[in-house]
Amino acid sequence: MYLEEVKMNFIQPCTADAARIRFKAKFSTDISEILPYINAVVKDAIYNKKVQSLTIRKEFRIITIYGTNLAVSKAINESEAYEIMDLVKDLVNKTYERKDEIEPLYEMREKPDILQVYKYLPKLNCKKCGESTCLAFASKLLSGIQKIKKCGHIYEEANRENLDKVENMLQIMGYE
Ligand code: SF4
Incomplete structure (x- = not known):
């Protein structure tokens, strides 16, 4: 089997909704080569060639697959987390088996624009x-040059929902 094991290594409540969970899991094999093939197969996936990530949205859940690991937010509970891990493992292995019949796709279908990110920032221009x-910070976030952690104000309680929105957009882009 191409991808033998997906092992959970991190789990905690989501930023804006403590009733949901976010988790990370590690792959037993580097599957980077297969990401453009999954991008071709899953019609609404978002592939970022630069960071080697592929994001799939399953209703409200955001599932980001990297070469060697998986990051998921808004899963319902731990038992669903294991279902998602199985689903990803199955998707990777089935795509790998059919690799020779699939034309890999390197295109990024969707990218949030700067104003979409800016909308949720504190807009204090405090530097x-x-x-x-x-x-400028929004622009650097979308280029992967800046990290959201650098803006302390967005972590204030009143901005919790906005932080969640920005984190979602960044995760879709493959930025951790
Ligand atoms: S720290 Fe936050 S609020 Fe201040 S300029 Fe940077 S992005 Fe804006």
Whole structure:
């Protein structure tokens, strides 16, 4: 079997909804080569060639597959987390088996724009993140140059929902 094991190594409540969980799991094999093939097969997947990630949305759940690991947010509970791990393992192995019949696709189907990210930032232009404006910070986030952790204000309780929105957009892009 191509991908033998998917092993959970991190689990905690989601940022804006403590009733849901986010988790990470490690693969026993580096599956980077198979990501463009999954991108071709799963019609609404979002593949980021630069960071080697592929995101699939299953209703409200966000499932991001990297070469050697998996990051999932908004899973219902631990038992669903194991179902998602099995689903990903199955998807990877079935795609690998059919690899010769599939034309790999390297295109990124969807990318949030700067204003979509900016909308959820605190808009204080306080420069504490090292950028001169929140708009510049949004641009750097989308390029993968900046990390959301650099903006302390978005972690304030009143901004919890906004943090969740930005984290979702960044996860879709494959940024951890
Ligand atoms: S730290 Fe946050 S609020 Fe301040 S400029 Fe940067 S993004 Fe804007």
